[in-house]
Amino acid sequence: MIFIWGWRAVSLLLGTGVFHCPHCQADSEYKHLRSRRWFTVLFLPVIPLNKLGEHVLCQRCGSTFRMAVLDYPTLGQECPPTSDSYLEVGGGVDCLEPIK
Numbered sequence: 001m002i003f004i005w006g007w008r009a010v011s012l013l014l015g016t017g018v019f020h021c022p023h024c025q026a027d028s029e030y031k032h033l034r035s036r037r038w039f040t041v042l043f044l045p046v047i048p049l050n051k052l053g054e055h056v057l058c059q060r061c062g063s064t065f066r067m068a069v070l071d072y073p074t075l076g077q078e079c080p081p082t083s084d085s086y087l088e089v090g091g092g093v094d095c096l097e098p099i100k
Contacts, residue, residue, distance in 0.1 A: 004042050009052055011035045020074045021058045021065075027074045028060040032067075 011033040021028040035052040038045035056065045 006040050006043075007037055007049060008040055008045070009035045010038050010045055014054070017070075018074060018076075019056065019058075019070055020072055021060060021063065022069065023063040024058060024061050026060070027076060028058050030059060030070075031057045033057055 012035075013031055014034055015032040017030055017032070018027055019030050020026070021030075032054065033056075034054045037049040037052055039047040039049055054067055056067060056069055057063075058065070
């Protein structure tokens with residue numbers, strides 16, 4: 001009789017949102033995941049083992065990051081989309097404070 005056992009990580013989706021991905025260098029959608037290691041029998045998770053922690057998964061490039069990456073502002077938060085705060089410079093757009 002063959003008895004196949006092992007362990008693997010299983011992730012639980014806690015939430016989604018938009019963040020600035022350091023790898024993509026763009027605002028991307030993310031998944032907030034909590035991972036836990038499970039003992040498996042015949043490739044089915046049976047007994048929960050240790051908690052591996054929470055992380056953020058970029059939907060665009062597939063990179064994973066620690067939760068602290070959500071503390072950084074997105075590009076949209078850095079420069080609000082108002083006509084007074086934009087300045088065209090050489091084909092790009094720079095964010096400026098509005099003149100009062």
